Amino acid sequence: MIRLRGVSQVFGGRRGAVEALREVDLDVADGEFVAVVGRSGCGKSTLLRLVAGLLTATSGELRVGGDPVVRPRRDVAMVFQRPALLPWRTVLDNVLLPVEMFGWPRREHVERARELLEMVGLEAFQRRLPHELSGGMQQRVALCRALIQRPRVMLLDEPFSALDALTREELSIELQQIHMEHAGTVVLVTHSIEEAVLLADRVVVLTPRPGRVLTVVEVPVPRPRTLGRGVHAAELARCSAELHEVLGARRAVPEP
Secondary structure, eight states: OEEEEEEEEEEOOTTOOEEEEEEEEEEEOTTOEEEEEOSTTSSHHHHHHHHHTSSOOSEEEEEETTEEOOSOOTTEEEEOSSOOOOTTSOHHHHHTHHHHHTTOOHHHHHHHHHHHHHHTTOGGGTTOOGGGSOHHHHHHHHHHHHHTTOOSEEEEESTTTTSOHHHHHHHHHHHHHHHHHHOOEEEEEOSOHHHHHHHOSEEEEEOSSSBOEEEEEEOOOOSSOOTTSSTTHHHHHHHHHHHHHHHHHOSOOOOO
16 A cells, blocks of 8 residues: 655755665555554654655655655545644544545535544534543544545644543544544554554554664554553553664664
């Protein structure tokens, strides 16, 4: 579904060029959930923006569904760290925003939007404005706005990092359920190793800038998953420990 070969990204600036990513090779299969972790500034968010078509790679090849990525696509949705809801639009209208942007018939998608809001427990808040919602509720609306596109690929750029620990855990569980029900391809960028292990089939570790793939850790645990309890708790803990060791022991890699 997603294929990167030798993808590099360099940003120019008054103080000189900054190499964010260097020759990244990565495959994400159809229906797979992949998490990307690494230290701050290693290029995780840049990687997502390249896949979303919001940036053009300096070099290398990037394909989604076999097609080169040259611009944003309707079958690829992205959820950012901040919900970025339009403050003058109701919850329902915020969810329907992509429908209007793509010129799809609104009437045919209203019921779908209501179903998504019901799925995340917001069916009673359709007519509310964003400022009337908590941060967690706003992020649920952002997830629904992405899902209304019925995307083949959903890109999540630290969507829960601004939330309190309890809300973050609740939304992680909901995201796991959404993935199980919709079976789309998901790429999640996160600073939380535990969140990555809870949600992903594989966790990709990037080196410090310039970001390269340092290692990939498989999470061979069936869903649904819970951290800290259940029959698979020991295996999840082992995966978390392996990732902590990699990120703690490998602050840098030698230049090629």
